Amino acid sequence: QVQLVESGGGVVQPGRSLRLSCAASGFTFRSYGMHWVRQAPGKGLEWVAVIWYDGSNKYYADSVKGRFTISRDNSKNTLYLQMNSLRVEDTAEYYCARDSREMATIWYFDFWGQGTLVTVSS
Amino acid sequence: DIQMTQSPSTLSASVGDRVTITCRASQSISRWLAWYQQKPGKAPKFLIYKASSLESGVPSRFSGSGSGTEFTLTISSLQPDDFATYYCQQYNSYSTFGQGTKVEIK
Helix, strand or coil: CCEEEEECCEEECCCCCEEEEEEEECCCHHHEEEEEEEECCCCCEEEEEEECCCCCCEEECCCCCCCEEEEEECCCCEEEEEECCCCHHHCEEEEEEEEEEECCCCCCEEEECCCEEEEECC | CCCEEEECCEEEECCCCCEEEEEEECCCCCCCEEEEEECCCCCCEEEEECCCEECCCCCCCEEEEEECCEEEEEECCCCHHHCCEEEEEECCCCCEECCCEEEEEC
């Protein structure tokens, strides 16, 4: 069955960096676009970034553009989110999510990981 | 940017009730709308895509409708497992979620 397992969250000071990982299994990872979605404590969902199945295109929310970088290693079935210049307002649960369509990017998400919590605090 | 507004923010209902949640887009998104269910401490669960297409395995008591700027999610007979927060998401242009509607026990 499809499994997405995030890791790498933790407590970090403002201005520092953190890299999240999402290990995928149970499907052909290289055939699916992947997204990061976050949720601040007690708040709603916010889409963060997407990467095409082959890594050829990447898009970001304005709130993270220039600070976050999405990437993937299809040989390791792993998705990444490099987060630089972190701000207090980046505090959230970060979910990786699979795009619903194989070999395309449709922008809705059929499987989600369990999330990893990032806390930015001095 | 396309803004999504859900109403109500909270809905109190009883088991067996028919429940309707509304989602409005700030501009037309055709039918490029999805719905998700989220329970406390859990990841969202995908329910509906293209405004009215039910994901495989989702109970038929869930249904979606609408196009353009106004959409609804309906639960025909609320079950104990349905008490949760529901989010709409537009995917016409990038991706934006509504603020959520919490369905609580009356």
